[in-house]
Amino acid sequence: MTSFWSAYIIVLTVITIIGTYWLLFGNRSRPSDSEAKTGHVYDGIEEYDNPLPAWWLYMFVITGVFGVGYLVAFPGLGNFQGLLGWSQEDQWEREVQRAEARFEPVFAAYRDKSIEQIAADPQAVRMGQRLFANNCSVCHGSDARGSVGFPNLTDADWLYGGTPEAIHATLVNGRQAAMPPWEAALGEQGVTNVAHYVRTLSGAEPASAESAAGEAQFKMFCVACHGADGKGNQMLGAPNLADNIWLYGGDLETIKHALRKGRNGQMPAFGEQLNEDKIRLLTAYVYSLSSH
Ligand code: HEC
Ligand code: HEC
Structure with missing residues (x-):
């Protein structure tokens, strides 16, 4: 915060505190004028100007004193850090340190184990599952x-x-998948033909004149990434098109859309956010999910 806004907040806060006290004490009616009336009359009923109940007044004063004490001790007045030197960052760091100290032995137990060994340990898999729920399920589902x-x-x-x-x-x-768009290279008829051909690879539809025309273009444009038989390439993240398992969908329209516009699926990197211990637990959890 710049010193101008800091000063602005301090002045505003102090004026407000003084102002509330002035309102309270400056306008207070005293017990001696308990017969005083406000002059308000409704349907012949007159309103007395009685003093505030003592308990209410004291509560107000105590609240105000507490507030001032709080502002002296803790950050609250602009850039003033408070006399206790408390900060949210310190508190957060202390909590992180405490948690790390607590979980350190738990993580240490898995450090010299292989991913296969961790994946066979039910307790580790449960920890991986919780990490997955927190970090991954938003995209991959719980x-x-x-x-x-x-x-x-x-x-x-x-x-x-x-x-x-x-x-x-x-x-x-x-991971960053890069499937380029093909509408310019193939044209609309080419997109349709190649889409039919892609569907024949997994047996989703029988070969036809269209798919036969598409095959030539597939051999020209697609095999570099998806392979001659359409079985994909894991170096590039190019999916196997011959197994009838689809990332985006295997119906004709969805495939045509992929061909026209390309596809760019993105898996975020977690190397910065999660430490190696957690990444290994997550790796083991994911590894444990599919049969090996
Ligand atoms: C923002 C969404 C998102 C989050 C969060 C996310 N992922 Fe992914 N993940 C993806 C996408 C999208 C892909 C596919 C990338 C592509 O299209 O090539 C992917 C791919 C993967 C793959 C590769 C699968 C394969 O077939 O090779 C693994 C493994 C994976 N994610 C695990 C995780 C784990 C574990 C986490 C949590 C730490 C996680 N993901 C968090 C979106 C996400
Ligand atoms: C530069 C490499 C590359 C080329 C060339 C390429 N693709 Fe792809 N293709 C990919 C990648 C990578 C993906 C995965 C995209 C993603 O995960 O978001 C993909 C995804 C697809 C999908 C979606 C699959 C699914 O499971 O939903 C289809 C269909 C497809 N490609 C067909 C083709 C066809 C047909 C051609 C030729 C016209 C072609 N691709 C050319 C890299 C390529």
Whole structure:
């Protein structure tokens, strides 16, 4: 906060506190004039100007004193840090340190174990599952089965590979899929033909004149990433198109959309956010989900 806004807040706060006391004491009627009337009359009923009840007055004064004491002790008045030196960052850091000290032995137990060994340990898998619920389920679903655009992590079909090393690399560095758009290269008829051909790869539809025309273009434009038989390439995250498992959907329209506009699925990197212990527990959890 700049010193101007700091001063602004301090002045405003102090004036407000003084103002409330002035309102209270400056306008207070005393017990001696208990017969005083406000002059307000409604339907012949006159309003007395009685003093505030003592308990109310004292509560107000105590609240005010507490407030002033609080502002002296804790941050609240602009940039003034308070005499106790408390800050939210310190408190947060202390809590993190306490949590780390507490969980350190738990994590340490898994450090010299392989991912396969961790995945076979029910307690570790439960910890991985909780980490998954906090960090991953927003995209992959609480059961890790994914949805359109978010891969199912429980099957044996992998975009980038299901080995412990591949899963670990996915979590640390993230993944950025790059399927370019093809509408310019293929034209609308080409998009339709190739989409039909893609569907024949998994047996979703029988070969036809259109798919036969699409095959030539597939061989020209697509095999570099998806492979000659359409089985994909895990180095590039290019999906297997021949297994009838779809990231975005296997109906004709969805495939045509992918061909026209391209696809750019993004898996965020967690290497900065989560420490290696947690990443390894998560890797083991994901690894444990699919059968090996
Ligand atoms: C913001 C959404 C999002 C979050 C959060 C997210 N993911 Fe992903 N994840 C994706 C997307 C999208 C892909 C697919 C990328 C692509 O299209 O190539 C992916 C891919 C993956 C893959 C690769 C799957 C394969 O078939 O190779 C793994 C493993 C994975 N995520 C695990 C995780 C774990 C574990 C977490 C939590 C630490 C997580 N993801 C958090 C969106 C997310
Ligand atoms: C530069 C590499 C590359 C080329 C060339 C390429 N693709 Fe892809 N394709 C990918 C990647 C990577 C993905 C995954 C996109 C994602 O995860 O968001 C993908 C996804 C797809 C999908 C969606 C699959 C699903 O499971 O939903 C289809 C369909 C597809 N490609 C068909 C084709 C066809 C047909 C061609 C040729 C016209 C082609 N691709 C050319 C890299 C490529």
